[in-house]
Amino acid sequence: MARKPTPPGTPQSTGVAHVVELVRNTIPPLHPAGLPFVLAPLGVALIGRRRKWIRRAGLLSAAACATFFRNPHRVPPNRIGVVIAPADGEVALVDRALPPAELGMGDTPLPRVSIFLSVLDVHVQRSPVGGSVEKVAYQAGKFLSADLADASEVNERNSMLIRTADGHEVAVVQIAGLLARRIVCEAKAGDSITIGDTYGLIRFGSRVDTYFPEGTTLLVERGQRTIGGETVLATLP
Helix, strand or coil, X not given: CCCCCCCCCCHHHHHHHHHHHHHHHHCXXXXXXXXXXXXXXXXXXXXXXXXXXXXXXXXXHHXXXXXXXXXXXXXXXXXXXXXXXXXXXXXXXXXXXXXXXXHCCCCCCEEEEEEEECCCCCCEEECCXXXXXXXXXXXXXXXXXXXXXXXXXXXXEEEEEEECXXXXXXXEEEEECCCCCCEEECCCCXXXXXXXXXXXXXXXXXXXXEECCCCCEECCCCCCEXXXXXXXXXXXX
């Protein structure tokens, strides 16, 4: 005799829905750029499933890659005029520095906050402000340790200039590190971007610099931990 489907709203269906929702809220989604890195070791585990060490190594590698490319949901603050952290990590520098020359922002040092990302941090980058993307520029370079001050100038980088609705220019720069060999940036000039939007990532260890206009009030210090898309770095003039 065929088993009747469980009607919606019954205790059993409600319990299943609760479990699904719990898993969805506990396990963050995967950034699309990480999908090949997860599927490849899963394929190895499937092909070598008869050998315990191959299966285990494949599953562990897939889990590690899924953790690295995780893209957790974040809720940016709704305060007007704030600049939020573009990445998870530790504040490595709070200073003044020349913005990347390729962005054409002039030759005067501007306030800067540098965030260093370890391999354990979320490596998805988020827009620090909302506005229009004025320019995106890639610059080839070296792969020095991302926590060095020189990394901003000599390492491979991808720079993006955003103009807010109030006319302020904020630049955010993805910088490759020792282990990083690939910078992904999905934004392009002419795009409209919302504060907290995911726009790219850097694979395996990196750094993200944010440059602010004069008159900005910086609200973070060296050594402070940031949560991308949520921590407020500064308030604009």
